[in-house]
Amino acid sequence: MAKILTAQTQYFTFDKLVLESKQELKNVTVAYETYGNLNAAKTNAILIAHAFSGDAHAAGFHAGDDKPGWWDSMIGSAKAFDTDKYFVICSNVLGGCAGSTGPSSINPDTNKPYALDFPVITVADMVSAQKKLIDFLGIKKLLSVAGGSMGGMQVLQWAVAYPESLYSVIPIATTMKHSPQQIAFNEVARQSIMADVEWNKGDYYGAKHQPYRGLAVARMIGHITYMSDKSMEEKFSRNRKTASNSSGADFAADFEVEGYLQYRGDSFTKRFDANSYLYITKAMDLFDVSGYKHVAKNKDLKFLVISFASDWLYPSYQSENTVKQLKLKGYNTTYIEIKSTYGHDAFLLEVEGETKLIKHFLNKVSKEI
Numbered sequence: 001m002a003k004i005l006t007a008q009t010q011y012f013t014f015d016k017l018v019l020e021s022k023q024e025l026k027n028v029t030v031a032y033e034t035y036g037n038l039n040a041a042k043t044n045a046i047l048i049a050h051a052f053s054g055d056a057h058a059a060g061f062h063a064g065d066d067k068p069g070w071w072d073s074m075i076g077s078a079k080a081f082d083t084d085k086y087f088v089i090c091s092n093v094l095g096g097c098a099g100s101t102g103p104s105s106i107n108p109d110t111n112k113p114y115a116l117d118f119p120v121i122t123v124a125d126m127v128s129a130q131k132k133l134i135d136f137l138g139i140k141k142l143l144s145v146a147g148g149s150m151g152g153m154q155v156l157q158w159a160v161a162y163p164e165s166l167y168s169v170i171p172i173a174t175t176m177k178h179s180p181q182q183i184a185f186n187e188v189a190r191q192s193i194m195a196d197v198e199w200n201k202g203d204y205y206g207a208k209h210q211p212y213r214g215l216a217v218a219r220m221i222g223h224i225t226y227m228s229d230k231s232m233e234e235k236f237s238r239n240r241k242t243a244s245n246s247s248g249a250d251f252a253a254d255f256e257v258e259g260y261l262q263y264r265g266d267s268f269t270k271r272f273d274a275n276s277y278l279y280i281t282k283a284m285d286l287f288d289v290s291g292y293k294h295v296a297k298n299k300d301l302k303f304l305v306i307s308f309a310s311d312w313l314y315p316s317y318q319s320e321n322t323v324k325q326l327k328l329k330g331y332n333t334t335y336i337e338i339k340s341t342y343g344h345d346a347f348l349l350e351v352e353g354e355t356k357l358i359k360h361f362l363n364k365v366s367k368e369i
């Protein structure tokens with residue numbers, strides 16, 4: 001079995017993208033990676049859409065790295081997205097900070113980073129940029145688009161915007177629109193970033209100090225919502241980092257869970273940009289395809305919808321609402337709730353359950369085209 005040893009990020013640049021707001025974004029770059037081979041008929045391509053903080057590096061190892069891409073457990077030889085059969089593509093979203101154009105990119109009009117001059121972008125804009133990449137790769141119809149969380153929003157947006165370019169879609173742990181609670185968590189995180197004096201109204205690129213405190217706290221809040229009560233209990237219980245007779249008066253991290261969150265927050269600042277946090281969470285909050293009257297003109301489009309029992313950030317009822325709408329419209333829809341205790345990040349961890357479902361689904365779709 002061939003193992004993906006090295007993966008390489010590539011860059012596709014085009015002149016302009018007309019955004020949903022009608023504003024034009026110039027010199028747009030989309031960072032992407034591919035795994036496996038495109039067949040002669042170009043019918044075996046699968047686009048993977050990443051979640052909030054992901055990037056184009058979904059699988060394999062970059063030279064010198066000891067950790068593989070973020071969904072390596074799912075993409076590769078004999079895995080759910082089997083690279084012996086399929087040509088898998090993953091791109092970094094517009095607004096991101098891992099190679100695609102975002103607020104930290106250079107604004108061609110000023111030769112300085114955009115910062116808050118970057119236009120508000122939407123999930124639809126992320127998907128229009130991906131569509132340009134797919135056109136550039138010469139693919140007329142994708143075998144599938146799959147992704148979890150914000151990746152799932154992109155999946156639903158593909159179904160709404162480009163149904164004729166798809167055989168199937170796999171939205172995982174996602175929703176047609178954010179609830180007030182989901183918006184509320186994002187707003188607290190944004191406020192944490194903007195309250196950091198080093199954020200400086202978004203103008204911090206190249207400055208001596210960066211808004212790392214605000215960004216780390218934002219991630220700590222986010223990370224709590226990606227876990228579950230049970231997964232926290234199992235991972236940390238009330239275990240202490242310090243002696244159990246510590247008075248706690250210095251407000252250091254007494255409990256393991258505090259140390260863990262601080263670690264996750266701090267390490268996040270090494271890989272993510274504070275302004276991208278603001279723009280991408282805003283795009284998620286604005287996303288709403290719930291009122292879409294004609295989900296797709298392509299009635300053959302097949303849906304596999306997956307949710308996780310302990311996901312309280314994107315609870316199963318949101319996936320069930322999506323499924324209800326799809327079934328009412330007559331779409332071929334399969335829905336499974338996977339029993340998991342991991343919470344929202346289950347989509348990154350429940351490899352066995354997801355693999356079984358996705359393999360079977362993709363096999364079926366492939367046979368029918």
Ligand SMILES: CC(=O)SCCNC(=O)CCNC(=O)[C@H](O)C(C)(C)COP(=O)(O)OP(=O)(O)OC[C@H]1O[C@@H](n2cnc3c(N)ncnc32)[C@H](O)[C@@H]1OP(=O)(O)O
Nearest residue numbers: 049050051052053054055070256257259260263345348349
């Ligand atoms: C999905 C996309 O599209 S992009 C991918 C997004 N990526 C992420 O979300 C990355 C951050 N999230 C995670 O890593 C998620 O927690 C998961 C679900 C993917 C991984 O879960 P797990 O394998 O259970 O890892 P875990 O949450 O224990 O974190 C491991 C890290 O925390 C550290 N850690 C674990 N326990 C503790 C603790 N008690 N105190 C301090 N640090 C700790 C580990 O040393 C490890 O550090 P390292 O990453 O520098 O090696």
Ligand SMILES: N[C@@H](CCO)C(=O)O
Nearest residue numbers: 051052053054149226
């Ligand atoms: N942990 C994932 C899930 C967020 O939805 C991420 O950071 O992208």
